[in-house]
Amino acid sequence: MSQPRIQLTNITKTYGQKTVLNNLNLHLGEAEMVALLGPSGCGKSTTLKILAGLEHADAGEILVDGKDISKVPTRKRNMGIVFQAYSLFPHMTAKDNVGYGLRIHGTAAAARRKRSEELLELVSLAEHMDKYPVQMSGGQQQRVALARALAISPELLLLDEPLSALDAKVRSQLRDEIRRIQLSEGISTLLVTHDQEEALVMADRIGVMNAGIIEQIGTPGELYNQPNSPFISEFVGVVNRLPGFYQDGHIQVLGSQLLATNEHEFTNGDIAVALVRPEQIEVLADPAGSHTVLNKQLRGIFTSVTLTGPERSPIRVDMSSRSADAFEIGQPVKLRVERTDTVIGSPTKNEAETLKQYQKESN
Ligand SMILES: Nc1ncnc2c1ncn2[C@@H]1O[C@H](COP(=O)(O)OP(=O)(O)O)[C@@H](O)[C@H]1O
Ligand SMILES: [Mg+2]
Incomplete structure (x- = not known):
């Protein structure tokens, strides 16, 4: 890879006794959007603020295009920032809010107006340029905030929970729109x-x-399909927790031996929990099967089927809604894990006891 645009190396930050960032490393490539999720x-936010110069690291290095910017003050860092909400100047119109950064940078009035109008068009607000924040919806205000952050042609765009205050529908529209604009402008972006x-x-x-540390970094597909710890597996996506016995690097669940892919401290005979995603389990009609269809929830193109078994709490399986039509509530079925490996974690007390109880009864 070519030199990253932004490189954070061994960033440490403490507040009093509390270590908030512990040797954090992160880089952003040209035109790349990296999300910090947690x-x-x-x-x-502390990481984002350190990048912006709003907070200072106790140790570590921040390079932009290979140059250390630790001593560069915020206003000279040329970064556009969007916070959660309500950060517009209330006494300025949308256009004046967007032009604000340009004014600070000494851009002449005519050029400022032109650039502000272009950006408001980019965020689909051409009709609302002269409105004040109170006259706009939350989603519109965040579009203005985005246009304002982009106006100065920043080297880095910093987004701190920019959609958290919005309702679901607007949030999902704005996700697509922010991503579209970020790609078309080709701007490196950190999304918190x-x-x-x-x-x-x-x-x-x-x-x-x-x-205070990054546990795993990768593409969405890598995190979803190859999580390196139970924390990542449960945090990114939905999982079933399936208790089973650990033996020689494997865990036995739903009649399958799955290879444990993560580091762990289990020894033979321990109860562990396999973390298996709802679409990685197959449901097979079987009159002698030990699981029963409990419920079906249509979620659009796919359906979540909930199943019970004697040995554990309900299991969720996601399948195409067409496949789900083949199963009826109350029907006995057999389950099969469609993978050969899994991340494993520690069982809760309840999970361990239920499995032991089941084993006792079936012996
Ligand atoms: N100015 C501050 N003074 C003391 N503690 C702080 C300050 N800012 C953040 N913290 C603490 O640092 C930790 C991380 O905060 P933050 O980066 O805002 O978390 P996040 O954005 O992931 O929710 C939290 O425990 C928070 O209470
Ligand atoms: Mg935060």
């Missing part, structure tokens, strides 16, 4: 979010953060 308080779906649909790569 639970609240894991250090996502706690919403896995948002990260999966928008970003080229996702770094999943947990307690």
Whole structure:
């Protein structure tokens, strides 16, 4: 790969006694969108603020095009930032909000007006240029905020939960729109979010953060299909937790031996939990099967089928809605895992006891 546009190396940040970022490493390529995804308080916004110069790291290096910018003040970093919401200047029209950064940079009035109008067209707000923030919806205000961030042709776009305050429909429209604009403008972008779906649909790569470190970084497909820990597996997407016995690097669940792919400390005979996604289980009609169809939920193109078994809590299987038509509630079925490997984790007390109880009864 060519030299990354942005490189964070061994960034450490503490607040008092608390280490918020612990030797964090991250790079962004040219025109790449990287999402930082993680639970609240894991250090996502702190990372973004350090990039923007709004906070300072205790240790580590920030390079933009190979040059250290640690000492460059925020206003000289040439970065466009969009926060969660309500960050527009209330006393300025959409056009004046967008032109604000250009004014600070000393751009002449005529050029400013032209650029502001172009950007408001880019975010589909041509009709609303002279409105004040109170006259616009939340989604429209965030479009203005995006146009304002882009007006200065920033080297890096920083988005901190830009869609979190919006309702579901608007959020999903704006995801597509932000991604379209980011790609057409070819701008390197860091997206901070706690919403896995948002990260999966928008970003080229996702770094999943947990307690001040990036646990795994990769394309959406890599994180979804090859998670390296139970935390990643459960955080990115939906999983079934299937308890089973651990033996020689494998776990036995639903009649299959699955190879454990992650590092772990289980020894033979331990109860572990396989984390298996709902679309990785096959349902087969079988009058002698030990599972029963409990419920079917149509979710559009696919249907979630919930099944019970004697040995564990309900299992969710996602299949095409057409396939689901073949199953009726109450029908006995057999299940099969369609993979040969899995991430494994520790069982809860309840999961372990249920499995032991089942084993006792079936012996
Ligand atoms: N200015 C600050 N002073 C003290 N603690 C802070 C400050 N900013 C953030 N923190 C703490 O740092 C941790 C990470 O915060 P943050 O980066 O905002 O998390 P996230 O954006 O992932 O939710 C949290 O525990 C938060 O309480
Ligand atoms: Mg935050």
